[in-house]
Amino acid sequence: MTEHTDDTDDTIEGHERELSAVREEHDDADDDVSLSLPGLSVDRRDFMKAGAAVGAATASAGCLDALSGGGSADQETASGGAKNHKVAPGELDDYYAFLSGGHSGEIRVMGVPSMRELLRIPVFTPEPASGYGYDDRTSEMLEEEGGGYSWGDTHHPRVSQTDNDYDGRWAFVNDKANGRMARIDLEYFETDAIVDIPNQQGTHGACCLLPDTKYVFGVGEFRVPMQNDGRDLDDPEAYTSTIAAINPETMNVEWEVEVDGNMDNGDGGKDGRWFFTTGYNSEHATTESGMTKADRDWVKAFDVPAIEAAVENGDYEEINGVPVVDGTRESSLNQSDRPIVRYVPTPKSPHGVSVTPDGDYAIASGKLDPTCTVIDVEKLAEADDPADAIVGRPRVGMGPLHTAYDGRGHAYTTLFIDSQVAKWDIEAAVEAEAGSEDPIVEKIDVHYNPGHLIASESYTADPEGDYLISLNKLSKDRFLNVGPLKPENDQLIYIGDDEEGMQLVKDKPSYAEPHDASIVSADKIEPADVYDPSDYDAEFVAEGDESIERIDDSTVHVKTYVKRNEYAFPEIRVQEGDEVRITASNVEETSDITHGMAIPEYDVDLALAPQDTREVTFTADEPGVYWVYCSYFCSALHLEMRSRLIVEPSE
Numbered sequence: 001m002t003e004h005t006d007d008t009d010d011t012i013e014g015h016e017r018e019l020s021a022v023r024e025e026h027d028d029a030d031d032d033v034s035l036s037l038p039g040l041s042v043d044r045r046d047f048m049k050a051g052a053a054v055g056a057a058t059a060s061a062g063c064l065d066a067l068s069g070g071g072s073a074d075q076e077t078a079s080g081g082a083k084n085h086k087v088a089p090g091e092l093d094d095y096y097a098f099l100s101g102g103h104s105g106e107i108r109v110m111g112v113p114s115m116r117e118l119l120r121i122p123v124f125t126p127e128p129a130s131g132y133g134y135d136d137r138t139s140e141m142l143e144e145e146g147g148g149y150s151w152g153d154t155h156h157p158r159v160s161q162t163d164n165d166y167d168g169r170w171a172f173v174n175d176k177a178n179g180r181m182a183r184i185d186l187e188y189f190e191t192d193a194i195v196d197i198p199n200q201q202g203t204h205g206a207c208c209l210l211p212d213t214k215y216v217f218g219v220g221e222f223r224v225p226m227q228n229d230g231r232d233l234d235d236p237e238a239y240t241s242t243i244a245a246i247n248p249e250t251m252n253v254e255w256e257v258e259v260d261g262n263m264d265n266g267d268g269g270k271d272g273r274w275f276f277t278t279g280y281n282s283e284h285a286t287t288e289s290g291m292t293k294a295d296r297d298w299v300k301a302f303d304v305p306a307i308e309a310a311v312e313n314g315d316y317e318e319i320n321g322v323p324v325v326d327g328t329r330e331s332s333l334n335q336s337d338r339p340i341v342r343y344v345p346t347p348k349s350p351h352g353v354s355v356t357p358d359g360d361y362a363i364a365s366g367k368l369d370p371t372c373t374v375i376d377v378e379k380l381a382e383a384d385d386p387a388d389a390i391v392g393r394p395r396v397g398m399g400p401l402h403t404a405y406d407g408r409g410h411a412y413t414t415l416f417i418d419s420q421v422a423k424w425d426i427e428a429a430v431e432a433e434a435g436s437e438d439p440i441v442e443k444i445d446v447h448y449n450p451g452h453l454i455a456s457e458s459y460t461a462d463p464e465g466d467y468l469i470s471l472n473k474l475s476k477d478r479f480l481n482v483g484p485l486k487p488e489n490d491q492l493i494y495i496g497d498d499e500e501g502m503q504l505v506k507d508k509p510s511y512a513e514p515h516d517a518s519i520v521s522a523d524k525i526e527p528a529d530v531y532d533p534s535d536y537d538a539e540f541v542a543e544g545d546e547s548i549e550r551i552d553d554s555t556v557h558v559k560t561y562v563k564r565n566e567y568a569f570p571e572i573r574v575q576e577g578d579e580v581r582i583t584a585s586n587v588e589e590t591s592d593i594t595h596g597m598a599i600p601e602y603d604v605d606l607a608l609a610p611q612d613t614r615e616v617t618f619t620a621d622e623p624g625v626y627w628v629y630c631s632y633f634c635s636a637l638h639l640e641m642r643s644r645l646i647v648e649p650s651e
């Protein structure tokens with residue numbers, strides 16, 4: 001391994017300097033074309049780009065519209081065919097975007113191109129507005145399958161596919177904090193399963209094996225002792241990280257593969273054979289300086305059928321109930337002519353990896369190296385030396401993190417340090433010398449320091465190629481100052497016109513902190529309007545089925561329907577110390593009429609969408625009168641929608 005070069009330090013220090021400089025630059029930008037509108041200040045650079053968005057001859061009012069996304073009519077602009085990217089009031093978006101929420105532990109659903117936030121789907125964290133984690137079913141899921149943590153750290157939302165296209169069934173997302181994977185049902189837009197992945201810490205990457213989502217992969221980032229029960233504490237060489245193959249139907253972990261080095265992001269190939277991860281820390285160090293010493297790390301290419309054959313043959317060790325296959329470089333399974341993991345050497349700590357829509361290349365973004373590494377998937381299968389599968393290495397700029405595709409042969413890579421997105425030509429990169437900048441088509445400034453970016457349907461075989469969202473980590477001066485904890489900035493860029501070039505369309509502040517996203521055509525998802533009671537185990541309480549039943553000395557079961565503007569019982573009488581179980585069904589069939597059922601001082605909070613049934617169990621340990629009330633504004637008599645819980649003191 002080579003020595004730690006000063007280059008890395010310079011790069012990082014230079015970046016820190018640059019971050020502090022941005023503010024100053026903006027403060028004394030004499031030559032800025034400053035257009036002062038509430039919440040919007042446009043500098044010359046943006047002004048020029050916005051001008052391009054609507055045609056150079058268009059009046060400046062047009063530029064402002066394009067930037068703010070506001071404006072009156074939803075119509076084509078005068079300059080001949082350029083889209084204006086507006087979604088007028090009452091109109092619907094073309095796409096759903098599913099964004100992770102980082103350590104808020106949720107998924108956010110946004111419309112594109114309007115960038116309107118439509119919904120937040122709580123995943124790893126209880127959320128009172130939707131009652132998630134407050135009813136028995138979801139609180140048990142968080143407690144039991146979920147392991148009982150109060151939060152999670154979502155990074156990579158990936159939507160299930162069939163035949164390399166979105167099938168509208170599920171979205172999956174990782175929990176980096178506690179090593180979990182969750183599934184979101186896209187009929188109801190709610191989390192319906194969580195698996196706590198054994199033998200894994202820091203589940204970072206998440207993605208599907210395509211074409212048909214045979215597995216969802218959780219990519220373990222942190223190396224830990226195997227098993228992590230107090231052994232090998234001071235022997236980092238004995239630590240390991242794994243990928244976990246999860247069955248999307250059962251959410252069962254089918255097998256894991258342990259490897260050398262940390263892993264980071266992952267992406268599945270399009271033909272069911274390969275699964276790729278990036279990684280750092282080939283040094284097996286435990287400190288930052290140790291992890292950045294070597295000039296090379298790897299992209300690891302997992303040969304899925306070869307791994308399945310190893311599992312089939314019993315070539316594994318069962319650890320915590322999961323078959324764990326040895327995929328380290330020394331493993332006997334890597335010595336044959338069909339190794340289970342191929343270690344492709346790449347420069348310094350590559351970060352994102354994504355497979356091109358045609359499945360021909362896996363492209364890893366260099367992070368601490370200014371290049372992307374283009375790996376030829378077919379060559380990988382044949383080459384004796386995996387390094388021979390590297391067919392391109394364009395120099396894209398400083399701090400390349402993630403790469404997305406438009407389906408027209410272009411790749412788009414975020415440059416964290418340069419605060420730009422670079423658009424480059426994939427085939428030109430294959431033809432060019434390593435390190436050449438020739439494949440670069442253009443770059444656009446983003447504000448500021450982008451992490452992920454995602455293009456419409458970029459993870460499928462057939463991207464739409466019109467919109468790109470750059471998920472910028474810092475917003476600095478782009479929005480009204482809300483104090484030190486500033487929003488991030490999700491910027492919408494139009495990429496549908498190769499002649500005009502990339503066009504910055506919109507800034508969207510977002511709360512900490514989206515990492516990755518998937519953008520899915522709206523017509524590929526068919527959410528329900530009301531629940532179908534037969535989809536759930538809970539018993540539906542129709543009008544006439546209500547009852548208050550004393551089960552034994554200390555247990556009462558209340559079954560109630562809920563509708564405008566009443567609960568089935570004006571009062572519910574129990575004894576101090578009773579365990580009270582409430583089963584509540586919203587019998588409304590009208591879409592969007594949701595009722596709440598909140599009980600003060602007992603921490604009860606149910607949200608009942610039409611035809612939904614929820615159950616909650618609590619101990620009535622404080623005598624008194626407690627007004628059960630509706631927490632969703634449902635009608636003119638919403639405030640009067642009440643009932644009394646009367647807890648009688650025991651003698």
Ligand code: RUQ
Nearest residue numbers: 155451452515516
């Ligand atoms: S990572 S900013 Cu969690 Cu996807 Cu790259």
Ligand code: CUA
Nearest residue numbers: 630632634638
């Ligand atoms: Cu029911 Cu408000």
